[in-house]
Amino acid sequence: MVIKIVRNFIKRVFSGIFKGKKELSLGFYGPPNAGKTSLANRICKDWTGEELGRVSKVPHETREIQFKEKVEIDYKGKKLSFKIVDTPGIATKIDYEEFMKFKMNKREAQKRAKEATQGIVESIKWLDDMDAVIVVLDATKNPYSQVNITIIGNLVARKIPVLIVGNKVDLKKADLSKVESAFPEYEVIGISARFGKNMEEFYESVFRLAKKV
Amino acid sequence: MKKNKKIKGLTIQFIPYTEIEMLKSGERIKKLLDIVLSGKIIILQGRLKSEEEARLIEDTMAMVGHIKDFKGIELAVINPNQEKLSMMSQVKHGLARALGAQDSITIMGPASIVREIKRDPKKIEILMNK
Structure with missing residues (x-):
């Protein structure tokens, strides 16, 4: 009897905590130029009518954390509210000379490189604030990179639910099966954030992900 | 002045597990x-x-520039005995062993010398800068 009372009390307290948590922080992580901002923009545009950030072919376009609160996603009559957190791409090296290939002068390139390094540090620090994370990978690239392993390893260590997205499936070079075989223990979904391909399935996966929080 | 990118010599240093075992992170x-x-x-x-690894990236970024x-x-990071295992299995395997499994090998170098370490489950290639 006492056990039952205690159990019910704990259940009430915990359900109260989760009911109180109205918004889930959904982070977008991955290497640079995988399409994190394109996907975050697509979601924000679909559900709020406004985009979140600027996209570019030049790597490290996102150099600061940017987020949009109260993004309500409606799927099959169910609504969930998210704080969409778009993060700078994580890399182990930054070479300002790479930016100069994109018609930037030395000073601009060095400034961008400095901001990019700070952005990477910020991305890592924000990991602790995420309820769930979407790891965005470029499906045209080799998924076996240490950065990808490090990101996912840190999410596993923090017990943060993960969904892996293989972006750019509209491109001929895309090979989603390679991403799937690299991470068979995770749900992998192929999308094109740019053209909105497979977004219905993506939202379905996001709802499944939210259930794991 | 044109930069001299020629590599004069290359040192590969082997660090046995015992050398870092007792050190703090x-x-x-x-x-x-x-x-x-x-x-x-x-x-x-x-x-x-x-x-x-995450802290290594943070500290590295703090030094760039x-x-x-x-x-x-x-x-x-490669694991010669686990070629057939998925990357996630390797992540979990790594976590399960606290400080990293002695059967793994970590290869690390300055980006100015090592352009890329290409890896797929079956081979590893270290591409050098000219």
């Missing part, structure tokens, strides 16, 4: 970064924990 990362900063490629027996010609690192 911060000391371990500092030791590895100090070696990389001296222009050497490290072959480490074992691997860092995921959290240490502050240390002359330092552009960051190239890093790869």
Whole structure:
């Protein structure tokens, strides 16, 4: 009897905590130029009518954390509210000379490189604030990179639910099966954030992900 | 003045697991970064924990732009006995062993020397800068 009372009390307290948590922080992580901002923009545009950030072919376009609160996603009559957190791409090296290939002068390139390094540090620090994370990978690239392993390893260590997205499936070079075989223990979904391909399935996966929080 | 990118010599330093085993996370990362900063490629027996790898990236980024010609690192962890296992199994395997499994090998070098470490489950290629 006492056990039952205690159990019910704990259940009430915990359900109260989760009911109180109205918004889930959904982070977008991955290497640079995988399409994190394109996907975050697509979601924000679909559900709020406004985009979140600027996209570019030049790597490290996102150099600061940017987020949009109260993004309500409606799927099959169910609504969930998210704080969409778009993060700078994580890399182990930054070479300002790479930016100069994109018609930037030395000073601009060095400034961008400095901001990019700070952005990477910020991305890592924000990991602790995420309820769930979407790891965005470029499906045209080799998924076996240490950065990808490090990101996912840190999410596993923090017990943060993960969904892996293989972006750019509209491109001929895309090979989603390679991403799937690299991470068979995770749900992998192929999308094109740019053209909105497979977004219905993506939202379905996001709802499944939210259930794991 | 044109930069001389020619590599004059290349040192590969092997670090046995016992050499980092007793070190704290911060000391371990500092030791590895100090070696990389001296222009050497490290072959480490074992691997860092995921959290240490993240801190290694943070510390590396803090140095880029502050240390002359330092552009960051190239890093790869391989496990010769686990070629057939998925990357996630390797992540979990790594976590299960606290500080990294002695049967793993970590390859790490300065990005100015190591352009890319290409890896797929069956082979590893270290591409050097000219």
